[in-house]
Structure formats: structure tokens, C-alpha cells
Amino acid sequence: MAPIPKGGTVAVTGAAGFIGGWVVRRLLERGYRVRACVRNIDDRVRTDFLKGMPGHASGRLTLHAADINDDGCFDDIFKGCHGVCHVSHVSTYDDHEYVRRICDHVIESVSRSGTVNRVIVTSSTAAIISEADMQELVRRPVLYEDRHPDEQNPKRTPERGHGYAMGKNIAQRAFSDAAELDGRWDAITCCPADNLGPIQSAHQKDMAWQHIIEQMVLGRYEQTGAYRPWMTVDVRDNADCHIGLLESVSVKNGERYIAWSTDVRKVEDICAAIDRLLPELRHDTPIVTDPFPDRVKAREAELRAIWAGCELRNDRIRAVVPVTFRPLDESIRDCVESLLAVGKVEPRRRPSFM
Numbered sequence: 001m002a003p004i005p006k007g008g009t010v011a012v013t014g015a016a017g018f019i020g021g022w023v024v025r026r027l028l029e030r031g032y033r034v035r036a037c038v039r040n041i042d043d044r045v046r047t048d049f050l051k052g053m054p055g056h057a058s059g060r061l062t063l064h065a066a067d068i069n070d071d072g073c074f075d076d077i078f079k080g081c082h083g084v085c086h087v088s089h090v091s092t093y094d095d096h097e098y099v100r101r102i103c104d105h106v107i108e109s110v111s112r113s114g115t116v117n118r119v120i121v122t123s124s125t126a127a128i129i130s131e132a133d134m135q136e137l138v139r140r141p142v143l144y145e146d147r148h149p150d151e152q153n154p155k156r157t158p159e160r161g162h163g164y165a166m167g168k169n170i171a172q173r174a175f176s177d178a179a180e181l182d183g184r185w186d187a188i189t190c191c192p193a194d195n196l197g198p199i200q201s202a203h204q205k206d207m208a209w210q211h212i213i214e215q216m217v218l219g220r221y222e223q224t225g226a227y228r229p230w231m232t233v234d235v236r237d238n239a240d241c242h243i244g245l246l247e248s249v250s251v252k253n254g255e256r257y258i259a260w261s262t263d264v265r266k267v268e269d270i271c272a273a274i275d276r277l278l279p280e281l282r283h284d285t286p287i288v289t290d291p292f293p294d295r296v297k298a299r300e301a302e303l304r305a306i307w308a309g310c311e312l313r314n315d316r317i318r319a320v321v322p323v324t325f326r327p328l329d330e331s332i333r334d335c336v337e338s339l340l341a342v343g344k345v346e347p348r349r350r351p352s353f354m
């Protein structure tokens with residue numbers, strides 16, 4: 001199918017979120033018309049930052065109310081759009097029937113629009129690396145687009161937390177299969193890694209990796225699950241990847257692309273980086289605490305060695321999208337500065353002797 005025309009109209013679901021908000025801003029900066037889909041337009045806490053973007057006053061950016069749990073909520077919004085960035089979360093990933101139902105009605109709206117050429121489905125690197133048996137990462141340590149987690153492992157259950165990765169794979173297939181059948185649009189999946197970088201609105205500090213940075217700034221610091229090092233992408237680069245995939249003449253329906261810099265950092269070094277990058281802040285670097293049960297702690301050396309043996313690749317996205325991934329230090333610095341300036345976070349500081 002076709003890439004979207006430059007300056008065309010793009011709908012963004014989950015537009016008030018950390019990633020969606022940056023997709024909206026970058027689309028505007030590149031001259032697109034944007035329809036930002038949010039649950040509640042009148043929720044000033046979540047939407048004022050969108051209304052303050054250049055483009056809103058002129059009407060190039062419009063806000064639209066849509067609760068993803070309401071079938072057909074995107075029917076009117078997608079009509080006339082050339083592209084859709086489907087960034088939104090859903091209410092749960094553990095109920096796979098529910099995930100399929102949500103995909104089906106979003107797909108219906110795309111098909112009914114008659115105008116959408118391309119949909120970017122936001123997945124996650126969890127859909128690439130999240131294994132129920134960590135030995136799978138030893139057997140297949142190269143982390144790239146064709147790597148899928150072992151979906152048949154009997155230990156893979158929502159109760160054990162594997163619903164997210166499987167829910168994301170269900171969504172990828174649902175969109176790709178539907179696009180294949182329809183023939184008028186294509187679906188490209190973008191799998192971002194751990195997003196860091198600046199928040200644009202205070203409410204965004206309460207989620208995901210930027211929330212962990214907030215906790216570090218406040219003086220609380222916990223080990224990351226399964227001792228995994230952070231595998232990151234700057235949220236601005238991730239947004240550029242989404243837009244690059246909308247524009248690319250090389251991508252094909254059903255393909256997926258990983259958005260990560262391949263910069264890997266041990267969790268111990270992330271928090272320490274705050275003082276290194278912003279010494280004037282006098283951040284009182286907290287000590288990392290390990291909340292895991294003893295059976296996990298006993299495997300620490302083994303798990304760290306497994307992660308150290310993994311090889312991250314981003315060859316594919318760099319071949320089709322003109323993106324230069326920022327170094328992680330820049331993402332950490334900008335994240336911390338935005339938490340202070342936008343999120344009004346009060347850092348824990350060392351005493352001053354001045």
C-alpha cells in the first residue's frame with residue numbers, strides 16, 4: 001500500500017499519553033494535520049498540554065473524545081485521515097478476548113473510513129524479548145524483529161505477567177491480517193523499548209520508566225524486574241520512528257520495527273547518572289533496594305549473565321527511517337529536567353555547605 005502524503009491528516013490514539021503526546025507534537029512540527037484522540041477532552045490535567053501546542057489555535061490540531069472500550073468510537077474521527085498512529089493502551093492485556101474485540105472495532109473504523117492508507121500499531125519490545133523461560137534468551141540471544149518469544153511455554157500465563165507481551169502480539173496479527181484482507185491499507189507495527197525523555201504534562205510522570213526516574217529523583221530506588229538492564233529509546237526518537245514508518249516507501253504490511261537505540265545501561269548506573277549529568281542539582285543518590293523474593297535473588301548472577309549475553313539490533317528501522325537515536329544520557333538529563341520543571345518534583349538533595 002501507500003505511505004501517507006506529507007502534510008496529510010493523521011489520527012493519534014492515546015494522544016494525551018507520554019508517547020502519543022510526542023507523536024502529536026512531532027507530526028505538527030513536520031506540517032501534518034493531527035486529530036488527537038483522548039478519553040475526556042474536558043480533563044484539563046491530561047489535555048491542557050495538547051491545547052497549548054502550536055497548531056491547536058489555528059485548528060491544525062483538533063481534539064476528539066474516544067473511549068477505546070466503546071465500539072465505533074473512531075468511526076467519525078478516522079474518516080478523512082490518511083494515517084493512524086494507534087498508540088493507546090487498552091484497559092487490560094490479560095483478557096485476550098477483550099484485546100481482540102478492541103482491535104476488531106478499531107480495524108472496522110479504519111476500513112470504514114475509506115481514506116486511511118496506513119496504520120502504525122504501537123506494540124512493545126516485550127513482544128520480542130519477554131520469555132517465560134529465560135533460557136530462551138540464551139538459545140536465541142539476538143534481539144531483532146523476527147524474534148518472537150516462545151508463546152507455547154506452559155508457564156506463560158496472565159497470572160505470571162505474560163499477558164502484555166501476548167496481547168501486543170495478538171494486536172499486531174489482528175491489524176496485519178485485516179489489512180491484508182482489506183487491501184486498501186497496511187498495518188506496520190512499531191515495538192518501542194523503555195521510553196525515557198521529557199514529559200510534556202505533569203500527569204505523565206506517574207507512568208512507566210519516567211515514573212521510576214521520578215522515584216529516583218525523590219530518593220527511592222528499586223532493582224528492575226529479573227535484573228534486566230534498561231534497554232531504552234528516547235520518546236522523541238520513538239515518535240520520529242512512528243512518523244518515519246507512516247512516511248516510508250519501503251515498509252510492507254505485517255512488518256514490525258524495533259525502536260531502540262541499543263544503548264543498554266545497568267539499573268545501578270541509571271540513578272547514579274542523575275548526579276553525574278546534573279551536578280548542580282546535588283542529587284542525593286539513593287541506594288538501590290532489591291524487593292525480590294529469595295528464590296529470585298538466588299538467581300541474580302545467572303540472570304545478569306543472560307542479559308549481558310543478549311545482542312540488541314536496530315538495523316531494520318535505521319534502514320527505512322531517517323532516525324539518529326539520542327544517547328541515553330541525553331534522555332535521562334531531559335527527563336529529570338522536565339520532571340522538575342513540568343512535574344514540579346522536588347528532588348532529594350545533599351546538604352549544601354555554602
Ligand SMILES: NC(=O)c1ccc[n+]([C@@H]2O[C@H](COP(=O)([O-])OP(=O)(O)OC[C@H]3O[C@@H](n4cnc5c(N)ncnc54)[C@H](OP(=O)(O)O)[C@@H]3O)[C@@H](O)[C@H]2O)c1
Binds near residue numbers: 037088
Ligand atoms: N512507555 C514505554 O516505555 C512503552 C514501551 C513500550 C511500549 N509502550 C506502548 O506505548 C503505548 C503508549 O504508552 P505510554 O507510555 O505513552 O502510556 P501512557 O502515558 O499511559 O498513555 C497511554 C494513553 O492510552 C490511553 N488509554 C488508556 N486506556 C484507554 C481507554 N480505555 N480508552 C482510551 N484511551 C485509553 C490514555 O488516554 P487518556 O489520557 O486520554 O485517558 C493514555 O493517555 C502503549 O500501547 C504501550 O504499551 C510503551
